[in-house]
Amino acid sequence: MSSISSGSASPRQPRRRAVSKRSLATSLSILNAAERLFAERGYEGASIRDIAKAAGAQVASVNFHHVSKETLFERVVERRASELSKLRLDALAELKQKQQPLTLEALLSAFLRPYLEKAGAGDPQWLAYARLVAMVSAEARWHKISERCFDPTAGVFIAEIAKLFPRVSGSAIAVSFIFSVASMLSLSTSSWRIEALAGGNQQAMDQLANQLIRFCEAGMRATLEA
Amino acid sequence: MSSISSGSASPRQPRRRAVSKRSLATSLSILNAAERLFAERGYEGASIRDIAKAAGAQVASVNFHHVSKETLFERVVERRASELSKLRLDALAELKQKQQPLTLEALLSAFLRPYLEKAGAGDPQWLAYARLVAMVSAEARWHKISERCFDPTAGVFIAEIAKLFPRVSGSAIAVSFIFSVASMLSLSTSSWRIEALAGGNQQAMDQLANQLIRFCEAGMRATLEA
DNA sequence: GACAACATTGAACGATCGTTCAAATTAAGG
DNA sequence: CCTTAATTTGAACGATCGTTCAATGTTGTC
Numbered sequence: 001m002s003s004i005s006s007g008s009a010s011p012r013q014p015r016r017r018a019v020s021k022r023s024l025a026t027s028l029s030i031l032n033a034a035e036r037l038f039a040e041r042g043y044e045g046a047s048i049r050d051i052a053k054a055a056g057a058q059v060a061s062v063n064f065h066h067v068s069k070e071t072l073f074e075r076v077v078e079r080r081a082s083e084l085s086k087l088r089l090d091a092l093a094e095l096k097q098k099q100q101p102l103t104l105e106a107l108l109s110a111f112l113r114p115y116l117e118k119a120g121a122g123d124p125q126w127l128a129y130a131r132l133v134a135m136v137s138a139e140a141r142w143h144k145i146s147e148r149c150f151d152p153t154a155g156v157f158i159a160e161i162a163k164l165f166p167r168v169s170g171s172a173i174a175v176s177f178i179f180s181v182a183s184m185l186s187l188s189t190s191s192w193r194i195e196a197l198a199g200g201n202q203q204a205m206d207q208l209a210n211q212l213i214r215f216c217e218a219g220m221r222a223t224l225e226a
Numbered sequence: 227m228s229s230i231s232s233g234s235a236s237p238r239q240p241r242r243r244a245v246s247k248r249s250l251a252t253s254l255s256i257l258n259a260a261e262r263l264f265a266e267r268g269y270e271g272a273s274i275r276d277i278a279k280a281a282g283a284q285v286a287s288v289n290f291h292h293v294s295k296e297t298l299f300e301r302v303v304e305r306r307a308s309e310l311s312k313l314r315l316d317a318l319a320e321l322k323q324k325q326q327p328l329t330l331e332a333l334l335s336a337f338l339r340p341y342l343e344k345a346g347a348g349d350p351q352w353l354a355y356a357r358l359v360a361m362v363s364a365e366a367r368w369h370k371i372s373e374r375c376f377d378p379t380a381g382v383f384i385a386e387i388a389k390l391f392p393r394v395s396g397s398a399i400a401v402s403f404i405f406s407v408a409s410m411l412s413l414s415t416s417s418w419r420i421e422a423l424a425g426g427n428q429q430a431m432d433q434l435a436n437q438l439i440r441f442c443e444a445g446m447r448a449t450l451e452a
Numbered sequence: 453g454a455c456a457a458c459a460t461t462g463a464a465c466g467a468t469c470g471t472t473c474a475a476a477t478t479a480a481g482g
Numbered sequence: 483c484c485t486t487a488a489t490t491t492g493a494a495c496g497a498t499c500g501t502t503c504a505a506t507g508t509t510g511t512c
Contacts, residue, residue: 017510197401222445246478479487
């Protein structure tokens with residue numbers, strides 16, 4: 001306290017500055033490249049040098065903008081997670097405003113559709129992210145990120161579903177919800193199988209989304225309304 | 227043909243020898259250590275040095291017994307895959323012998339139960355393997371292993387299910403089967419969540435297995451008998 | 453336009469990676 | 483028991499990893 005020249009009227013903070021446009025561009029291109037390479041090769045499989053080269057940046061720039069490899073990975077996951085959560089919660093809010101009471105199918109649709117639409121719209125960046133989410137959900141190493149980014153929103157939907165099944169324990173509902181999320185993620189992780197089956201056209205993608213929602217809705221109903 | 231000194235009575239092969247007991251032990255302990263570490267840290271995350279140390283062997287022994295890191299990984303996956311396939315196909319054969327016609331629930335149970343029982347029996351080695359299977363199924367890098375080790379048996383069950391739904395396309399059945407497998411694997415990848423819910427006692431594990439089978443059975447039925 | 457904060461650059465750091473090697477040790481076959 | 487193949491050992495290889503550094507270039511702010 002006393003060592004700092006306080007008391008004086010001049011704030012001795014070194015005066016912040018606005019971020020330059022160029023800086024933001026490199027930071028963003030690094031995030032995008034990392035998103036793609038992490039999804040393709042995994043965390044250890046994608047080196048900072050590969051990411052920097054794919055982003056057209058220097059290796060040191062990666063650490064400068066994103067501190068460390070682990071921080072970079074977390075930022076990649078977190079970036080779109082908030083967008084995904086917002087889409088889901090918005091769909092839920094719209095649902096609550098429109099119809100009363102809520103149906104299980106509508107709730108599942110509100111949760112699953114944002115992911116399916118983003119992952120299936122053909123945006124390679126979102127497709128990579130979808131695979132990344134599946135990776136984060138599968139590997140024990142990223143539990144913390146998973147809890148921080150996805151569990152809160154999932155908890156909201158689980159609570160809503162619990163209202164529809166008042167006599168069922170919360171854990172049973174959570175387990176069925178986990179099955180549903182796993183089925184959802186399998187569309188990304190098994191896309192290589194599914195594309196061989198569906199041919200990749202958009203209509204087939206929509207049918208796949210519908211099939212998933214019906215699968216989960218029936219599965220949950222069967223396990224919860226015994 | 228002609229280049230080999232055939233015809234002669236003396237076989238010029240340098241005479242094979244039986245495998246020593248000690249050699250087999252190290253080879254096995256390396257496989258077990260690799261199974262655990264690959265499951266815990268992923269392929270790139272687990273170094274050969276870590277594996278050798280955990281197995282009480284030398285780094286060079288790993289390459290001597292299992293050629294390369296990639297070969298080691300493949301052998302780890304393949305080792306129990308055949309056992310798993312055998313359990314599944316045996317259950318199917320027993321089913322076919324006992325009842326006619328087959329039910330969807332019985333088919334799903336025959337496919338899912340061997341994995342659930344092995345993964346849930348508490349054997350840490352099998353538990354690690356279960357996580358490893360989930361990892362192989364999720365990462366694009368291991369498609370080939372996945373096709374070689376798991377797809378043939380899965381194909382048998384998909385064909386059996388197809389007989390129950392003659393009017394449904396094979397691809398629709400395959401997709402629902404993928405959902406079911408993903409839900410099954412989620413019990414391993416999300417065990418950290420589920421253990422927090424179920425407390426880890428055996429009875430809860432059995433209930434989980436039943437919940438999974440009912441989930442998948444209802445999901446498949448809903449998507450296939452439209 | 454001058455100053456300071458920010459950003460990029462290219463090189464280097466130590467650590468660890470998978471693999472390979474020659475020498476030493478062990479065990480099977482005649 | 484003696485030969486010889488199989489196995490273990492410890493060290494070393496080159497490559498690549500994530501991170502850091504000082505120097506240089508580029509902006510925003512007064």
